[in-house]
Amino acid sequence: MAAIGISGGLIGHVRKIYIMALEYISQGHGVRHGINGYTDYAPPAYIISTAALEAFVNEVFISDWVRVTMRDSPMWNIPRDTLYRMELSLKLVIIPELLFQNSFSKGSPPYQDMTLLIRIRNEFVHYKMKMDPPKYLQTLDQRGISLSSPTVGEGDYPWPAKLSSSEGIRWAHNTVCSVVHELVRFESIYKSRNKSKDKKITMAKDLATNFLQIPDSFAIDWLTKKGVDPNSTYP
Template identity: 30%
Template structure:
């Protein structure tokens, strides 16, 4: 963008104005996750018991999107924090000690934990390590639920079909219980569009209960992380908009 200044109607001085925009997509991801959870809730709440392929398709899209967006939020959040230590001198990174900020910036420049070689949970643990803050205990909450959430996201992303026995069958036995039923049953209410004959995974699992759990799980983990780091969560200003019903 060019601006010209006129001096005594004869001398022209030209200066250039550079405008740069920095977008933090983590906030969009968590807002999207909450929105999809609300849509899932509306479908289940208004379901009249009459099968509709269009309705079921929309419901499946909403709950899957809520799960994916919740995990997108987690990864974008930690990536944004690391990236800010490199080329941003305001906002959250101002609250970091100079040593922590420098360590995080230097490691990020070395692609640690920037590349796909590091999973999401490792990225958070590395940040805590560099800041000399207490690490998450992998055997307790909220780490365990986030681990399950990420695993579910990965299995949906890299989906492979499998035979799952219906509990309505005469030959159904405890050994036939799906791994996700063992890991997730009881953590949230089942999909209200399903019946007794539907297996837990994926049918009963993928409903509003799971969508809501995904949003809440990701937020609890992120909240815990920023508390350990001594930072105010960057999404605090949209928290009131993250209803799941």
């Protein structure tokens, strides 16, 4: 039975979810602060975005093809099942280091954002009905990713609602896309260093064409076409 990749389809679903969220907020459902509005489409988008990246990593870097093209890599000293079962945040550090002698800076984007996205994914997959909001929400509020109540003195939204935002969907999508293209860059540097620019050693560059950023202008144009001022708030 032939194997097929699913990462492109998964990240494509996140884009569709984002469009559904924009349609939802353009119709006046829930609160909206500029281009960022409440949508209960966000939690599944966090989950699917993370799944798309893990699928990409597994398809591209742990495949039979790479075992042939990079058969001397020390990565193959690790059993394949162990590689598959690794936490995604650990895979992102170990796999490019072993394959390309390069890796992410843990304290900088996109890795820093990706580890945060994984935490958010886990908050929803392993949901606990906690009163206290996660500490990272302050950072997301400052960046305009989560929702904050503009009404001083009446308290903020519950933390799951704060994360249920259209900009949260776009951020999750774009974070995954940034990680994918950084992995492609690691491979390109490795090939240049080893004088093998024309040699295809993985499918990373091909599959990365599915992972294109969504600019904020997309939301601005969408809302404007729907007759909604993207600088306004609702209600």
